[in-house]
Amino acid sequence: MxxxxxxxxxxxxxxxxxxxxxxxxxxxxxxxxxxxxxxxxxxxxxxxxxxxxxxxxxxxxxxxxxxxxxxxxVPEGKVAKNRVHLDIRAGTGLVGEERLAALEAECARLEALGAVRGTLLLADEENESCQNMRDVEGNEFCLD
Structure with a gap:
């Protein structure tokens, strides 16, 4: 092994x-x-x-x-969606409105650091809500 x-x-x-x-x-x-x-x-x-x-x-x-x-x-700029991204675990163990509030609070904190808010994906039958974001150079990441 x-x-x-x-x-x-x-x-x-x-x-x-x-x-x-x-x-x-x-x-x-x-x-x-x-x-x-x-x-x-x-x-x-x-x-x-x-x-x-x-x-x-x-x-x-x-x-x-x-x-x-x-x-x-690197000399070239970002031209396409990331194939790999980081998830920041901001709402672990939370569901519903409590999870949305935790995601919103973390989103606001990161926006103050220069992040850009993306799409909020609401919970469905398989997944909890998560917030798409971009860092200061446009790299995608998620708050989940």
Whole structure:
């Protein structure tokens, strides 16, 4: 039997630091400390040639349980729907109006961070309600 592997989720993006800040706030993750000798990532970037600035960032679960998220700058923009997306579990165990209220509260919090609200999918015979969203660079995710 194969051993369990750790996973890192990688995002292609235009501004890795901006997207990493969004997801760290959205998930309660933490950003890594800047390299030794620099008080901030901005100070580190200022010491580098322009083309080498803001090329990557990351954030991770402070408890070490969740996967690390890695953000890398790519030259092309997003052109199609994500084939993989994250779900933020905002309404776990809740149903009906209580679930909708929890989704709405989390949606409002994330909109304040720069997320964009998408379609609200209401509960049916098989699934509970969920809220489609987009992060600060348009990557789809769901509140469920």
């Amino acid at each position: 194969a051993s369990v592997k750790q996973v890192q989720i990688t995002f292609d993006c235009a501004s890795p630091r901006r997207v990493a800040r969004f997801w760290s706030e959205a998930l309660g993750y933490v950003l890594p400390d800047p390299p030794e000798g620099f008080a901030t990532w901005e100070a580190y970037d200022a010491s580098r040639p322009a083309e080498e600035r803001d090329t990557w960032s990351a954030c991770g679960d402070p408890t070490g349980v969740g996967p690390r998220l890695y953000f890398q700058r």
